[in-house]
Amino acid sequence: xxxxxxxxxxxxxxxxxxxxxxxxxxxxxxxxxxxxxxxxxxxxxxxxxxxxxxxxxxxxxxxxxxxxxxxxxxxxxxxxxxxxxxxxxxxxxxxxxxxxxxxxxxxxxxxxxxxxxxxxxxxxxxxxxxxxxxxxxxxxxxxxxxxxxxxxxxxxxxxxxxxxxxxxxxxxxxxxxxxxxxxxxxxxxxxxxxxxxxxxxxxxxxxxxxxxxxxxxxxxxxxxxxxxxxxxxxxxxxxxxxxxxxxxxxxxxxxxxxxxxxxxxxxxxxxxxxxxxxxxxxxxxxxxxxxxxxx
Amino acid sequence: xxxxxxxxxxxxxxxxxxxxxxxxxxxxxxxxxxxxxxxxxxxxxxxxxxxxxxxxxxxxxxxxxxxxxxxxxxxxxxxxxxxxxxxxxxxxxxxxxxxxxxxxxxxxxxxxxxxxxxxxxxxxxxxxxxxxxxxxxxxxxxxxxxxxxxxxxxxxxxxxxxxxxxxxxxxxxxxxxxxxxxxxxxxxxxxxxxxxxxxxxxxxxxxxxxxxxxxxxxxxxxxxxxxxxxxxxxxxxxxxxxxxxxxxxxxxxxxxxxxxxxxxxxxxxxxxxxxxxxxxxxxxxxxxxxxxxxxxxxxxxxxxxxxxxxxxxxxxxxxxxxxxxxxxxxxxxxxxxxxxxxxxxxxxxxxxxxxxxxxxxxxxxxxxxxxxxxxxxxxxxxxxxxxxxxxxxxxxxxxxxxxxxxxxxxxxxxxxxxxxxxx
Numbered sequence: 001x002x003x004x005x006x007x008x009x010x011x012x013x014x015x016x017x018x019x020x021x022x023x024x025x026x027x028x029x030x031x032x033x034x035x036x037x038x039x040x041x042x043x044x045x046x047x048x049x050x051x052x053x054x055x056x057x058x059x060x061x062x063x064x065x066x067x068x069x070x071x072x073x074x075x076x077x078x079x080x081x082x083x084x085x086x087x088x089x090x091x092x093x094x095x096x097x098x099x100x101x102x103x104x105x106x107x108x109x110x111x112x113x114x115x116x117x118x119x120x121x122x123x124x125x126x127x128x129x130x131x132x133x134x135x136x137x138x139x140x141x142x143x144x145x146x147x148x149x150x151x152x153x154x155x156x157x158x159x160x161x162x163x164x165x166x167x168x169x170x171x172x173x174x175x176x177x178x179x180x181x182x183x184x185x186x187x188x189x190x191x192x193x194x195x196x197x198x199x200x201x202x203x204x205x206x207x208x209x210x211x212x213x214x215x216x217x218x219x220x221x222x223x224x225x226x227x228x229x230x231x232x233x234x235x236x237x238x239x240x241x242x243x244x245x246x247x248x249x250x251x252x253x254x255x256x257x258x259x260x261x262x263x264x265x266x267x268x269x270x271x272x273x274x275x276x277x278x279x280x281x282x283x284x285x286x287x288x289x290x291x292x293x294x295x
Numbered sequence: 296x297x298x299x300x301x302x303x304x305x306x307x308x309x310x311x312x313x314x315x316x317x318x319x320x321x322x323x324x325x326x327x328x329x330x331x332x333x334x335x336x337x338x339x340x341x342x343x344x345x346x347x348x349x350x351x352x353x354x355x356x357x358x359x360x361x362x363x364x365x366x367x368x369x370x371x372x373x374x375x376x377x378x379x380x381x382x383x384x385x386x387x388x389x390x391x392x393x394x395x396x397x398x399x400x401x402x403x404x405x406x407x408x409x410x411x412x413x414x415x416x417x418x419x420x421x422x423x424x425x426x427x428x429x430x431x432x433x434x435x436x437x438x439x440x441x442x443x444x445x446x447x448x449x450x451x452x453x454x455x456x457x458x459x460x461x462x463x464x465x466x467x468x469x470x471x472x473x474x475x476x477x478x479x480x481x482x483x484x485x486x487x488x489x490x491x492x493x494x495x496x497x498x499x500x501x502x503x504x505x506x507x508x509x510x511x512x513x514x515x516x517x518x519x520x521x522x523x524x525x526x527x528x529x530x531x532x533x534x535x536x537x538x539x540x541x542x543x544x545x546x547x548x549x550x551x552x553x554x555x556x557x558x559x560x561x562x563x564x565x566x567x568x569x570x571x572x573x574x575x576x577x578x579x580x581x582x583x584x585x586x587x588x589x590x591x592x593x594x595x596x597x598x599x600x601x602x603x604x605x606x607x608x609x610x611x612x613x614x615x616x617x618x619x620x621x622x623x624x625x626x627x628x629x630x631x632x633x634x635x636x637x638x639x640x641x642x643x644x645x646x647x648x649x650x651x652x653x654x655x656x657x658x659x660x661x662x663x664x665x666x667x668x669x670x671x672x673x674x675x676x677x678x679x680x681x682x683x684x685x686x687x688x689x690x691x692x693x694x695x696x697x698x699x700x701x702x703x704x705x706x707x708x709x710x711x712x713x714x715x716x717x718x
Contacts, residue, residue, distance in 0.1 A: 154696035
């Protein structure tokens with residue numbers, strides 16, 4: 001597929017000239033640092049003395065050191081719950097709000113609000129909601145005659161942070177799905193209605209197939225976000241001096257490097273994260289070729 | 296994008312590390328030195344005064360102060376050190392000192408100290424210990440902390456419990472905490488008897504272990520001792536307070552009170568250092584302090600200092616040392632005492648009205664008297680990782696998710712591994 005006009009003659013020169021700053025930025029900034037991280041991941045480096053070659057020890061420690069393995073498992077568990085959660089719920093919200101109801105604008109704004117609010121501030125509010133003795137949620141549960149739940153205790157903490165993260169991501173997902181939904185011509189639904197298809201049939205036979213590109217895109221974004229999720233999780237589960245009861249890989253990278261003088265190990269963790277995300281991306285693109293419908 | 300930001304920082308550090316390393320020039324004429332520290336606006340104000348006083352006494356030296364919050368401070372400092380352009384003078388937390396000293400980024404102050412033999416004669420010797428290395432001192436303390444018992448007088452009086460005294464034992468603490476715990480009709484605890492943060496050793500558990508005759512780490516820093524029988528008794532004791540008496544909130548509940556149930560008016564006692572006083576002086580209840588309780592081996596508390604070091608790459612080491620010398624002198628120490636965050640290291644100032652008669656009317660003398668039975672918070676290379684291994688490892692115990700003894704049994708080998716790695 002090709003779009004637009006091809007640059008010719010002098011235009012080509014200006015095209016490259018104007019892109020140079022970005023390309024240099026990408027080469028040195030993004031690509032350079034990826035290469036540097038890759039190299040550092042094979043060294044023992046404390047930042048203050050010169051790095052020494054460490055072979056694959058940093059990679060072995062990814063799975064041997066509990067301080068690095070636990071965050072990896074947490075991140076994978078988190079992603080496994082978060083990605084489907086965000087995609088399904090934001091799709092449902094988008095379908096619900098894709099109609100000419102009175103006040104639909106207010107509802108859409110409401111769902112989008114978390115996306116433009118400081119995550120730290122909202123996480124602190126969630127902390128008040130989740131409190132075991134003083135929380136609003138338990139207050140309501142007890143009013144209903146149900147037992148109080150320790151939402152942020154170890155057994156439930158993961159579920160609780162997944163809920164908050166999904167809540168925070170619905171807005172953005174909804175926007176993407178709404179854009180996809182409005183692009184579906186109304187005539188399809190009208191034709192289906194004449195043929196006698198009910199709402200459910202219309203949803204699965206028309207809506208879902210036609211917004212597979214949005215679903216694909218949203219799954220991609222949600223996966224990347226899942227592996228980089230940090231702010232809500234940290235604020236909700238932090239303990240004492242910079243510890244977290246649900247440490248995730250990004251959190252562990254930060255601590256490993258800046259608190260434990262282990263920049264080599266932290267680099268290996270960054271590579272590990274990249275490998276997981278890249279692997280999933282490859283899988284998604286394989287799925288895309290088979291299932292995604294572009295009109 | 297955070298990963299990429301991180302990657303970016305790492306890469307730029309690597310590039311920066313290959314860069315400059317200039318030779319220190321002898322300082323004549325006016326010089327400007329940079330000084331970096333962690334702190335809040337109130338501390339910055341006092342340090343600006345100290346720096347202004349210093350400039351008046353040494354018109355040739357101007358000090359530029361740069362203050363960050365605790366977390367950004369260390370990140371910024373490490374970045375500057377690795378780029379070879381550290382601040383001339385920067386603040387150091389004693390337990391982390393060897394992590395820097397052992398990596399050769401600090402200036403040995405011993406030659407300067409040898410030329411000024413009387414400089415430290417009035418400084419509390421307990422606060423100097425942390426900075427000593429086989430080839431001299433690479434840093435100087437500026438102020439210190441001893442941990443004491445804080446108690447809510449209103450809660451004690453309402454419950455008719457006698458105030459803590461210097462003769463209190465841990466058993467007295469426990470029984471008072473029990474009487475001060477209130478449970479509502481719905482079975483919820485509305486008031487706890489005691490709270491101390493169990494993550495870091497400084498607030499309660501090192502004191503408890505020392506008072507019971509145990510220790511936290513071997514003197515050569517190769518072996519973690521928190522699983523020895525005497526230490527285990529103490530862990531069990533604290534664990535029972537939390538889960539049998541329920542007079543000590545779990546760390547999950549403590550977070551609901553902003554991490555400090557004492558300040559929130561939800562716990563009747565806590566053990567913490569002098570740094571808590573400015574915050575506590577805003578509390579709506581009346582409170583006072585008492586020395587740490589006694590254990591089987593008598594009383595014990597922890598002493599820890601904050602200090603200053605000079606970057607090895609400093610271009611003005613002489614001026615930097617002049618400033619350090621001024622920081623431990625009476626005028627600067629008096630200003631620090633008035634700030635009220637910590638105890639001055641200079642005995643003459645600590646024992647003067649500047650420290651003893653501060654605006655919060657408590658017996659400040661208790662912080663000084665506690666030195667008599669204070670143990671130094673351990674200082675060794677790898678401290679941060681070691682203490683995090685223990686703090687993080689034990690954390691599930693204090694939320695109620697893990698059993699005490701099996702957790703200890705897995706945490707100790709992990710902590711020992713960190714020690715071996717940092718040898």
